[in-house]
Amino acid sequence: MISSADLKKDLYLIMDSQPWMVVEVQFVSPGKGSAFYRTKLKNLKSGNVVEKTFKSGEHFEEANIEKTKAKFLYSHRDKYVFTKADNPSVRFELPQEIIGNLIKYLTPNQIVDGLLSNGEIINISLPIKIYLKVKDAPIGIKGDRAQGGTKTVTLESGATVEAPLFIETGDTLEINTETGEYVRRVEK
Amino acid sequence: MDNWEKIKKNPGLKEIQVKRSKICELIRDFFKNDGFLEMQTPAIVKCAGQEPYLTPLEVCFKDNRGKEFKGFLVTSPEYSLKKILSAGFKKVFELAKVFRSDEKFGGLHNPEFTMLEWYRAHSDYRQIMKDVENLVLFLNKKINHSKYLNFQGQKINLTPPWPKISVKEAFLKYAKINLDKAHTIKSFSKQITKKEYLSSDWNNIFYSVFLNEIEPNLPKDRPQIIYDYPLPQASLSKRKGKSFYAERFEVYIGGMELANAFSELNDPGKQMLRFVEEQKLRKKMGKNFVPIDEKFIYALRLGMPPSGGIALGLERLQMLLLNLKDVDDLLIFPSSQLFQNHD
Numbered sequence: 001m002i003s004s005a006d007l008k009k010d011l012y013l014i015m016d017s018q019p020w021m022v023v024e025v026q027f028v029s030p031g032k033g034s035a036f037y038r039t040k041l042k043n044l045k046s047g048n049v050v051e052k053t054f055k056s057g058e059h060f061e062e063a064n065i066e067k068t069k070a071k072f073l074y075s076h077r078d079k080y081v082f083t084k085a086d087n088p089s090v091r092f093e094l095p096q097e098i099i100g101n102l103i104k105y106l107t108p109n110q111i112v113d114g115l116l117s118n119g120e121i122i123n124i125s126l127p128i129k130i131y132l133k134v135k136d137a138p139i140g141i142k143g144d145r146a147q148g149g150t151k152t153v154t155l156e157s158g159a160t161v162e163a164p165l166f167i168e169t170g171d172t173l174e175i176n177t178e179t180g181e182y183v184r185r186v187e188k
Numbered sequence: 189m190d191n192w193e194k195i196k197k198n199p200g201l202k203e204i205q206v207k208r209s210k211i212c213e214l215i216r217d218f219f220k221n222d223g224f225l226e227m228q229t230p231a232i233v234k235c236a237g238q239e240p241y242l243t244p245l246e247v248c249f250k251d252n253r254g255k256e257f258k259g260f261l262v263t264s265p266e267y268s269l270k271k272i273l274s275a276g277f278k279k280v281f282e283l284a285k286v287f288r289s290d291e292k293f294g295g296l297h298n299p300e301f302t303m304l305e306w307y308r309a310h311s312d313y314r315q316i317m318k319d320v321e322n323l324v325l326f327l328n329k330k331i332n333h334s335k336y337l338n339f340q341g342q343k344i345n346l347t348p349p350w351p352k353i354s355v356k357e358a359f360l361k362y363a364k365i366n367l368d369k370a371h372t373i374k375s376f377s378k379q380i381t382k383k384e385y386l387s388s389d390w391n392n393i394f395y396s397v398f399l400n401e402i403e404p405n406l407p408k409d410r411p412q413i414i415y416d417y418p419l420p421q422a423s424l425s426k427r428k429g430k431s432f433y434a435e436r437f438e439v440y441i442g443g444m445e446l447a448n449a450f451s452e453l454n455d456p457g458k459q460m461l462r463f464v465e466e467q468k469l470r471k472k473m474g475k476n477f478v479p480i481d482e483k484f485i486y487a488l489r490l491g492m493p494p495s496g497g498i499a500l501g502l503e504r505l506q507m508l509l510l511n512l513k514d515v516d517d518l519l520i521f522p523s524s525q526l527f528q529n530h531d
Contacts, residue, residue, distance in 0.1 A: 027292035030445065032421050033241055033395035035291065053399050055392060 002062050004037045004054040009178075010125075012044070012063035012115075015052075019044045019063040019117050021125075028053075044115060044123045047098035063117065070114035070124060072106045082124070085111055092121050102126050104159035105177055126177045131186055132156055134171045137163070190525050191516075205520055207331060208506050212283060214330050215304060215502075218323055224279040224306060229268035231285055235481035236260030237267070239423065240469040241391070243290040243476060245299075260478065261287035264303055264499055266424065267484045270452065273309050273495055274487040281306035283502060293524040294516040296444060300523060301515075302502035309493040312451040313425075313435050316496040317413055320439055320447055321348035324411070324505070331509050339442040339508055342408050352413040353406075355421075356433065363401040367418050371432060390420045403440070411441040424459070425450030426494075439500075441508055449498035456488035 002013070011022045024040040035056040042049045044065070054060075069085035070092075078096040080103065083089070092114075096103055105126055106112070114121040136154040150162045153173075161175060163182045174183040195201045216226060236244035244260040251257070262268075265284040272280055284303050291297045308315055325346045328337050337344040359365040370376035373390050380386055385396035406412045415437035419427065422434035435451035453459050463480045470478065503515050516522040 027295055027297060028399060029241075029288075029291050029297060030395050030399075031239065031241060031448065032417075032423055033391040034389070035241075036395060036399055038399060051404065053396065055387070055396070 001059045004056055004058045004060075007037050007039060007054065012065040013041075014061040014063045015041070018046075019065060019122065023049060042100065044117070045098070047095075047100045047123075049100070066116040067113040067125075068116055068121070070112050070121065072108060072110045072112055074108055075103075075106075080106065082112070082114065082121075084114070094121075094123065098123055101180075102177065105130055105132065105155075105157050105175065107132070107157045128176055128178055129183065130175055130177055131172050132159070132175055134163075134167060134169050134173060137167050137169045137171070191520050191522065195520070204510060204512070204518060207510055208518070211327060211331065211506055211509060212502075214327055215283070215323070218326055219279075219281045219306060222279070224281045225277060227265075227269065227272060227277075227280045227282045229262075229265040229272075229282060229284060231262055231287075232259050233262055233268070234259050235267070235479050235484070237263040238463050238466045238470070238478055238480065239263065240466045240473065240475065242288055244478060245287045245289050246476065263288055265305055266497070266499065267481050269305055269307055269497070270492055270495075271484060271487040273307055274490055274492045278309040279307070293528055294522065295514055296504065298503065298515050298519060298523050304500045304502045304505070305498065307452070307495050307497035309495045311496040312494065313415070313437055313449050313496045316449045316498045317350075317352070317415075317437060318348070320449070320498060320500065321346075321350055321411075324441070324508075327505070327509055337441070337508060339511055340513055342442060344408070344442060345410055350411045350413050350439075351407060352415060352437075354416045354433075355414055355418060356416065358402050358406075358414060359397065362405050363397050365397060368432060370418070394418070394421060403443070406440060408443070411439060411446075414438050414440065422453075422462075423448075423450065424453050424462075426453045426455075427458075444504050444508065445501075446504050446508070447498050447500035449496065452492070452495045452497050454488055454492040454494060456485050459488055460485050 007022055007025045009022055009025060013020050020041040020043055022039055023042050026038045027035060028038050029035040037054040039052050040049055041052055070082045071085050073081045073083060079093045080096065080099060081091060081093045083091050112124045112126055115123045115125060132155040134153050135156045138151055149165050151165055152160050153163045153167055154160050161182050163173065167185060172186040174186055176183050232247055242263050244263050247259050247261060249257055264286055265282050269280060269282060282305050285300060286303045287300050289299060291299060325335060325348060328334060328346055335347050337346055356367050359367050365379045370379060376390060376393050377386055380393065385393055387393050416428060416433040417436040418432055419434055422436060425434040425436035427434050437449050438445055439447040467480060503518055507515060507518055512518050516524055
């Protein structure tokens with residue numbers, strides 16, 4: 001059992017017999033009442049994100065989620081098809097709504113973490129830092145560089161991100177998958 | 189990396205500290221122009237705040253003869269400032285360092301922070317509402333040159349008067365709970381539909397409903413003043429006649445609780461009763477023992493005029509004005525970096 005004070009991002013827990021991942025935690029102490037933990041939780045089986053507030057001192061069960069490496073193959077309609085990285089003959093597919101936001105960072109042959117619950121891969125997660133090539137970057141206007149302006153570039157996975165003006169098509173960028181933000185240029 | 193070192197590497201970050209300083213300067217201008225006197229009250233006191241849900245930091249020190257003294261770091265300068273009102277000062281304010289244990293490091297909290305408090309004698313919480321509206325608008329105009337505040341992608345119109353809703357109306361509107369019929373834990377519990385909100389503590393039921401059902405549904409494009417709290421939430425505020433409510437309000441901006449204000453309770457007998465109750469509740473909850481500040485009661489007995497007062501979290505106000513979500517990005521020495529292994 002873990003208590004509400006242990007709540008942190010990426011923790012897995014069981015609530016109403018469902019496995020959930022903690023997406024966000026905020027400690028709120030109203031001063032005139034006990035402290036609370038306000039969270040956003042993602043249901044790993046349905047992809048639903050809900051807001052829930054825990055009292056301080058509340059206890060719950062941690063979900064036993066193991067990670068296994070998986071490879072993304074392709075998407076067809078709204079199904080996403082993966083194989084186990086160490087055993088390509090084991091395929092599994094997940095609907096788009098279960099994966100949620102992360103789909104926009106998936107490219108074929110990308111290695112991701114498969115989340116195993118009772119021997120079944122129920123969802124995937126991506127590292128916070130991922131590296132993606134720029135598929136399309138509009139030409140930046142030179143004079144703007146000193147101002148530190150940004151422009152919208154499209155990544156190979158189809159996601160768009162705000163990047164500095166010096167970024168060109170073909171550059172590899174480090175992206176933070178939690179915030180969806182550009183971190184830095186890795187190579188030209 | 190510590191924040192001071194980040195600034196060395198990225199001088200653009202200096203701007204946050206420059207603006208923090210500017211904000212304090214403007215706050216002083218705002219109050220001094222209105223005839224307020226800036227006070228300096230002690231950070232170490234013999235009797236800390238008796239608020240049952242707060243944990244003051246204990247301090248122990250000695251004089252030149254080795255005699256030991258036990259005291260606390262203040263959780264708020266309230267008792268000192270009210271003694272000052274009893275002494276005859278009419279309009280006072282302070283930017284006071286305050287300290288609270290058992291809270292999170294980072295996010296919306298830091299164990300050490302700054303409280304902006306101001307008090308007006310011969311006044312009440314209605315005037316304080318106007319003050320806080322005018323102060324926040326004044327600061328935003330000077331810092332962001334607009335009557336709109338941009339906070340985390342949300343445009344917030346600061347033009348006074350701000351929308352106001354009583355706690356009773358808010359509970360009815362957003363949670364279908366009638367607080368007039370919730371004077372006891374039993375009658376309150378009867379109206380609760382979600383069993384996870386239930387508790388043996390009236391205040392915890394109150395905040396479960398408030399944080400889950402009310403606060404997330406408050407309008408986000410305006411600050412919000414929530415006023416007239418039920419008696420178990422009265423703290424040091426004056427009861428509204430003989431009703432179940434007390435003259436207390438809170439200010440919410442951008443989903444953050446920014447300030448808490450009262451028409452100040454100035455009846456020494458009633459104040460003493462509340463302290464005794466709070467001390468019992470502290471004991472029941474296993475909180476550290478805080479002696480009752482008898483001199484504060486004595487000051488009320490000598491006569492504190494009817495007054496309005498407020499405590500506003502300076503760092504939260506700075507976060508709003510500078511569009512920062514985490515206090516650790518605002519402070520140059522956040523406690524998380526001083527005491528925890530953080531990078």
